[in-house]
Amino acid sequence: xxxxxxxxxxxxxxxxxxxxxxxxxxxxxxxxxxxxxxxxxxxxxxxxxxxxxxxxxxxxxxxxxxxxxxxxxxxxxxxxxxxxxxxxxxxxxxxxxxxxxxxxxxxxxxxxxxxxxxxxxxxxxxxxxxxxxxxxxxxxxxxxxxxxxxxxxxxxxxxxxxxxxxxxxxxxxxxxxxxxxxxxxxxxxxxxxxxxxxxxxxxxxxxxxxxxxxxxxxxxxxxxxxxxxxxxxxxxxxxxxxxxxxxxxxxxxxxxxxxxxxxxxxxxxxxxxxxxxxxxxxxxxxxxxxxxxxxxxxxxxxxxxxxxxxxxxxxxxx
Numbered sequence: 001x002x003x004x005x006x007x008x009x010x011x012x013x014x015x016x017x018x019x020x021x022x023x024x025x026x027x028x029x030x031x032x033x034x035x036x037x038x039x040x041x042x043x044x045x046x047x048x049x050x051x052x053x054x055x056x057x058x059x060x061x062x063x064x065x066x067x068x069x070x071x072x073x074x075x076x077x078x079x080x081x082x083x084x085x086x087x088x089x090x091x092x093x094x095x096x097x098x099x100x101x102x103x104x105x106x107x108x109x110x111x112x113x114x115x116x117x118x119x120x121x122x123x124x125x126x127x128x129x130x131x132x133x134x135x136x137x138x139x140x141x142x143x144x145x146x147x148x149x150x151x152x153x154x155x156x157x158x159x160x161x162x163x164x165x166x167x168x169x170x171x172x173x174x175x176x177x178x179x180x181x182x183x184x185x186x187x188x189x190x191x192x193x194x195x196x197x198x199x200x201x202x203x204x205x206x207x208x209x210x211x212x213x214x215x216x217x218x219x220x221x222x223x224x225x226x227x228x229x230x231x232x233x234x235x236x237x238x239x240x241x242x243x244x245x246x247x248x249x250x251x252x253x254x255x256x257x258x259x260x261x262x263x264x265x266x267x268x269x270x271x272x273x274x275x276x277x278x279x280x281x282x283x284x285x286x287x288x289x290x291x292x293x294x295x296x297x298x299x300x301x302x303x304x305x306x307x308x309x310x311x312x313x314x315x316x317x318x
Contacts, residue, residue: 015091016066020069022070022245030217030242032244032246035240035241036065036239037219037239039058039061039221040058042057042058042153042219042236043055044056044236045225045226045232046232046233047232047233048232049226049232049234058223058234061236062125062135062235062236063124064123064126064238065238067122068119068120068121068122068242069119069251070117070118070119070242071118071120071253072252073118075255076116078193079184079191079193080120081189085253085254088104088106088122092104103189104189105122105191106122106192107191108194109121110196121222121238121240134149134224134226138150139185143181146176147176148174148176149224149227150174150176150192150222150224150225151173151174151175151224152172152175152220153171153219153220153236154170154172154218154219155218156169156170156216157243162208163209175192175194178199179196180195180199181193181195182195214247215244216245217244219240219241222237223235
């Protein structure tokens, strides 16, 4: 699997990376923009984690960064890769009209706000996904498997004291256990729509952070959790840094018309094969888990295996 640091970057990838609503900038200086943070900024389960609980720097990503969108709509933004105005979709269709298309991964974080913001990170795999790999299992598995494995690591790189205190130096969660996720899978893509507002705890944290978003720099890494010895060490799918985002910079996007939806359903590539919708709201993560999540958010010792939102120091064992 190609990593994002290869010297053979494709020109179309570089072009697409610069087509989002906020610019692609250098990681050390990206105000109101996005960047690709170094993989070593994240600590993941090492090769002996099951016995030693030792984490190691993540290293290279499995996927190449493809883009970042900061968008808003009149209603909650879902299935962005099926939207007729998706610049990612258009670029792939234009670049590969007949050839085999690369596989796109999209993570759509639906921000709870009256203006329905979404922060969407896109990654791409240019090589076939290895049979039997965790990525392969994730794509072929059911929503219960995906909900039990998709992990988010969030690092607050820069921000006001109140946000750093609420979130901690590092927050880790199994997304499908902490919030509501819907998975849209097609022949050459997967999109994960993460409804942060579905969790009372996550909603409160994001509402707090959103009030300071113009002063925040955040790193987000997405990975499939390794739970057996043969799956270790963990590898990050991809990561994104966004910094000092201005809500006014979010690009408005309108819901597709009925006619557009019908056209999308007849599109050869984007026609879904085995599209899955996760209706599992994980009320335990909202009800019985609220008290424990609140303790984690306030900086108490965490246990990553619980799947709830946790906070870590970057070099902590868990």
